[in-house]
Amino acid sequence: MDSAITVPTPSGAMTTGDVEDPRLGAIAMRLKDVSVSFHGRMAVRDVSFEVPDKRVTALIGPSGSGKTTLLRALNRLHDVTRGAKVEGEILLGNTNLYSREIHPTLTRMRVGMVFQRPNPFPTMSIFDNVVSGLRFNGVRKRAVLNEAAESALIAAALWDRVKDRLKMHASSLSGGEQQRLCIARALAVEPEVLLMDEPTSALDPVSTQRIEELLSELKARVSIVIVTHNMQQAARISDLCVFLLMGDDGAGEQIEVAPTQKLFTDPTDRRTLDYIQGRFG
Amino acid sequence: MSVTTGIGELPADPILERRALIQSIARGSLARRAVVSRLMLGVCGLAFLAASTVLVWIVYLLVAKGFHWISINFFTQDPLTPTVFQQNLLGGIRNAIRGSIVIDGIALVIAIPVGIVAGHLLAVSENVFANAVRSTAEVMTGLPSILFGIFVYEFMIIRFHSHFSGFLGGLALTMIMVPVIMKASEISFRAVPASIREAGLSLGLSKGVVATRIVTPAAAPGLLTAVLLATSRAVGETAPLIWVIGNNYVATWSPYKQQTAIPIAIYNGILNGASPLQQAYAWGSALFLVAVVLCMNLGSRLLAAFLRRERH
Ligand SMILES: Nc1ncnc2c1ncn2[C@@H]1O[C@H](COP(=O)(O)OP(=O)(O)OP(=O)(O)O)[C@@H](O)[C@H]1O
Ligand SMILES: [Mg+2]
Numbered sequence A: 001m002d003s004a005i006t007v008p009t010p011s012g013a014m015t016t017g018d019v020e021d022p023r024l025g026a027i028a029m030r031l032k033d034v035s036v037s038f039h040g041r042m043a044v045r046d047v048s049f050e051v052p053d054k055r056v057t058a059l060i061g062p063s064g065s066g067k068t069t070l071l072r073a074l075n076r077l078h079d080v081t082r083g084a085k086v087e088g089e090i091l092l093g094n095t096n097l098y099s100r101e102i103h104p105t106l107t108r109m110r111v112g113m114v115f116q117r118p119n120p121f122p123t124m125s126i127f128d129n130v131v132s133g134l135r136f137n138g139v140r141k142r143a144v145l146n147e148a149a150e151s152a153l154i155a156a157a158l159w160d161r162v163k164d165r166l167k168m169h170a171s172s173l174s175g176g177e178q179q180r181l182c183i184a185r186a187l188a189v190e191p192e193v194l195l196m197d198e199p200t201s202a203l204d205p206v207s208t209q210r211i212e213e214l215l216s217e218l219k220a221r222v223s224i225v226i227v228t229h230n231m232q233q234a235a236r237i238s239d240l241c242v243f244l245l246m247g248d249d250g251a252g253e254q255i256e257v258a259p260t261q262k263l264f265t266d267p268t269d270r271r272t273l274d275y276i277q278g279r280f281g
Numbered sequence B: 001m002s003v004t005t006g007i008g009e010l011p012a013d014p015i016l017e018r019r020a021l022i023q024s025i026a027r028g029s030l031a032r033r034a035v036v037s038r039l040m041l042g043v044c045g046l047a048f049l050a051a052s053t054v055l056v057w058i059v060y061l062l063v064a065k066g067f068h069w070i071s072i073n074f075f076t077q078d079p080l081t082p083t084v085f086q087q088n089l090l091g092g093i094r095n096a097i098r099g100s101i102v103i104d105g106i107a108l109v110i111a112i113p114v115g116i117v118a119g120h121l122l123a124v125s126e127n128v129f130a131n132a133v134r135s136t137a138e139v140m141t142g143l144p145s146i147l148f149g150i151f152v153y154e155f156m157i158i159r160f161h162s163h164f165s166g167f168l169g170g171l172a173l174t175m176i177m178v179p180v181i182m183k184a185s186e187i188s189f190r191a192v193p194a195s196i197r198e199a200g201l202s203l204g205l206s207k208g209v210v211a212t213r214i215v216t217p218a219a220a221p222g223l224l225t226a227v228l229l230a231t232s233r234a235v236g237e238t239a240p241l242i243w244v245i246g247n248n249y250v251a252t253w254s255p256y257k258q259q260t261a262i263p264i265a266i267y268n269g270i271l272n273g274a275s276p277l278q279q280a281y282a283w284g285s286a287l288f289l290v291a292v293v294l295c296m297n298l299g300s301r302l303l304a305a306f307l308r309r310e311r312h
Helices: A067-073 A103-108 A126-135 A142-155 A173-190 A203-220 A232-237 A258-267 A270-276 B014-069 B072-076 B094-124 B128-142 B146-159 B168-191 B194-201 B205-233 B237-245 B261-270 B276-310
Strands: A026-036 A039-054 A056-060 A084-092 A110-114 A193-197 A223-227 A240-245 A252-259
Touching: A026 A067, A026 A223, A039 A084, A039 A223, A039 A240, A056 A067, A056 A142, A056 A232, A067 A193, A067 A223, A067 A252, A084 A103, A084 B014, A103 A110, A103 A193, A103 B014, A110 A173, A110 B237, A126 A142, A126 A173, A142 A173, A142 A203, A142 A232, A142 B014, A173 A193, A203 A223, A203 A232, A232 A258, A240 A258, A240 A270, A252 A258, A252 A270, A258 A270, B072 B094, B094 B128, B094 B168, B094 B205, B094 B261, B128 B168, B146 B168, B146 B237, B168 B205, B194 B205, B237 B261
Parallel strands: A039 A252, A056 A223, A056 A240, A110 A193, A193 A223
Antiparallel strands: A026 A039, A026 A084, A240 A252
16 A cells, blocks of 8 residues: 555555556455364465456465465365365355355356366266256256357367367367366356366466466456466456465465556565565465 | 346346356256255165164174183184083184184285286276176176185096195185285276376386386275275185085194185084084184174274375
8 A cells, every 4th residue: 555546445445546446346256254274274364355257366376375275165165175164254146155045066056166187077078078067957958058068168269179079088189178178167057256276287388378368258258266376377367366375374364455467566565576576485 | 336146137148048047957956956865865874774783683693692602712622522411612613713714814825916916907908808807807706606616626626636625725715806806906006096107107117116116005005905805705705615625623724634614613513503512613603703804894994094194
């Protein structure tokens, strides 16, 4: 808050003269004092921020700062991890994800996930992979499946590559194509939020660039939260940036949340500056 | 500030329409899923109850009928032929225990290396020969165990004029154990990610070193289970032994002499059990056998848990 042109806004968020704050628009998800611990040991502490709707939010921070841990809390994947405990509130729309009102499987349908390594279901064809989330959730109509598959594959920029070989095994695709298939699979259930954990770290630069281009188109359709180690990537693709850092006891803490442009050009916290300039981490 | 989930914002958008449709279908199936889930839980509960009732009943029966026969003598003496005048069981089943150790020991010593090496070969090979071996193993695990006894009898005793011995019993049990170990260890070898094998090969290690020093330790808990599965089965086998081990009433460690085994003591006790004292051998032996198998199970569980913990 060292900038003279910083003005407070009704939501408490800051905006500078030339940087638009994406949090001023619609909000897809709100985190309030979210903490995650494993077997009583805190891994992420008291994280609070808002995920803007139809934008890309990047989680950045050094290894071990809890980015993956926080991301997995956002679609209740920690439910299936032994010893994991999530505290605080995560609101999707107006519903707390961890309340009894909403079933965990529905939560995960509304908040999808793409993982670090491409993980297409190995025994299924390309088509079956894309529609698996629909089919196993009870969608039977062929027309709906076909339409959803085509729409998701087009959105994942894979349609032209695979439209003539939908029956082939997913393992016949290259790594980058497999990752786009996984994106298509996640998109096919039409989630409201898409979580991505270093989705390009296992890919070559060309595939990485494709997926980065894809993200800017995908945000018309879905709100994205992405973990990345690559500062340039975060700067290129995200609208909002959340910087996490390990505290003294090893638990990840939120150091700064700001519109990407602001965070990279004029960070408020000294530690953010050190990190983006590569002085640690 | 407006909080939106997107629904109802732009009704004409096909994506929003599909989202609404998919979510309503999924939500609609939740009730059915909950019912199915509860039903399945109920079925599992019933199955568990049925299985555990039978088990508890068997153990109860064994303890009730067998426990008071078990004393030091039961383990340290050979059986006496009881007479109607005897009130107490005087002898024991030392001969059968020693015979089981000899026969099962021989079977384990042959079957573990053969089964694990074969399992590893199957795990790394995909060809007609491997498929043939795999199907043969499949068939062998399904055969009635007495056939292995008959086979060893025909082959070793009739054709090669070998005589009844513990060693032949060991051979018959080996034939039962190898396919079981092979199949189960193939699965645990396959569960080791290919990238780990490849990382080893990329260090310039030979295939053999990668298999023994990297892949096998990673598969160890599964291999242990494979061996246990096979052993538990072999320890209780009676039928294949009857054909080939002959009989004895005096304990010996020799694998070349005629032998007996704990399951045979049970079998004989029941078969000849005209007097309660003869049946006593059967009940006592059965209780002992079940206790041994149970201890083996617990021990291997603990060992497997230990092996797993070592990794983290
Ligand atoms: N399943 C788990 N059980 C116990 N501790 C865990 C588990 N998952 C993560 N942790 C701990 O939580 C902390 C944060 O891990 P996390 O994977 O979230 O970091 P990260 O920021 O994603 O790191 P990286 O950039 O290397 O992927 C670490 O100290 C880790 O040891
Ligand atoms: Mg991570």
